Amino acid sequence: MIKIGNIELPEFPLLLAPMEDVSDPPFRRLCKMHGADLMYSEFISSEGLIRDAIKSRKKLDIFDYERPVGIQIFGGDEEAMAMSARIVETVNPDLVDINFGCPVKKVVCKGAGAGVLKDIDLMVRLTKAVVRSTHLPVTVKTRLGWDSTSINIDEVAERLQETGIKALTIHARTRAQMYKGEADWEHISRIKQNPNIEIPIFGNGDIDSSEKALEYKQKYACDGIMIGRAAIGYPWIFNEIKHFFRTGEHLPEPTISDRLLAVKQHAEWSVEWKGERLGLVEMRQHYSNYFRGVPHFKEFRKKFLEVFTLAEMDALISETQEFYTHYQEQV
Structure with missing residues (x-):
């Protein structure tokens, strides 16, 4: 200790x-x-x-x-x-x-x-x-x-x-x-x-x-x-x-679902602390970091930067999850 x-x-x-x-x-x-x-x-x-x-x-x-x-x-x-x-x-x-x-x-x-x-x-x-x-x-x-x-x-x-x-x-x-x-x-x-x-x-x-x-x-x-x-x-x-x-072993890497959950939690807590508009504007610096190395995220990055309400965030998270679920089925 x-x-x-x-x-x-x-x-x-x-x-x-x-x-x-x-x-x-x-x-x-x-x-x-x-x-x-x-x-x-x-x-x-x-x-x-x-x-x-x-x-x-x-x-x-x-x-x-x-x-x-x-x-x-x-x-x-x-x-x-x-x-x-x-x-x-x-x-x-x-x-x-x-x-x-x-x-x-x-x-x-x-x-x-x-x-x-x-x-x-x-x-x-x-x-x-x-x-x-x-x-x-x-x-x-x-x-x-x-x-x-x-x-x-x-x-x-x-x-x-x-x-x-x-x-x-x-x-x-x-x-x-x-x-x-x-x-x-x-x-x-x-x-x-x-x-x-x-x-x-x-x-x-x-x-x-x-x-x-x-x-x-x-x-x-x-x-x-x-x-x-x-x-x-x-x-x-x-x-x-x-x-x-x-x-001496590695935990599995966070999945797309894990990353999206982290973004959702981070955004909700940011809004709770700073208010909806400021909380989501200040979240913008974080999105790319949560998806570093994830293929095709560039296509979603712009959408995340245009989110101004939690309702829009929830909808975008669902859309992103759906895309990657389909993508993983194809790989």
Whole structure:
């Protein structure tokens, strides 16, 4: 069993990464249903929370069926981070996570996210400000360093542990790599071998199959794995990995019916949370992901992008199911 403060997780938990414009409640609900052990909100600007920005406040929505769930915040000002942690505490998540890893320019330019990787002292001060302002467990997600010449994750891990954080997730790339190149998990392995490190260390980067998850679990000895992009349009990956760990065998791939059910659930929960029009408009980014690799889906993609009501969605799902049932009979 892995513990983060008073949160109990399975022996080797699988975490859903916080992803901007992806990890909202409907998507998290699907991932939870398919085996995710711990999930996080999209990252939330500390300045936005303090200004009471509607978009930032909306990201605080969490639901009991998601638990355990953490809310992730980012920022470069100690007072703002402390205040936002207190705001986060009012919605009663299971933990607060700090983002020191986002490589996107608009975040980095504000001295937040991966921008803090250049200044470990500031990273420590920001973390202390959050830890002191909340009774919730505080965790951190970060990267190896700014670039290949300034990898500082060893010092970061020790110093952040001293601030009182309860777990650390390491995306095994530098900021300069963004999401390109291969993630280098050797650094995670070295952190785990450090006798001074007592908190759980979770690895992130490049896990996109059950085989790779098992290989990295055995090779790098981290305490759990965080999965991000591989779960987009494929929430089944969590249970597939768990099944492979237990049995060494693969679960059958999701069928067309499974994929259509996931789309239907995702769309209904999106509408429930955002309203019908906005919920379905914001679903558009997901359709192609759910049907990645499925032959002839191009013919249906345009139709899905033109759906504006749940009634239209239900009709299109029935039409799609009918087509693929017939198609499979012909193959």
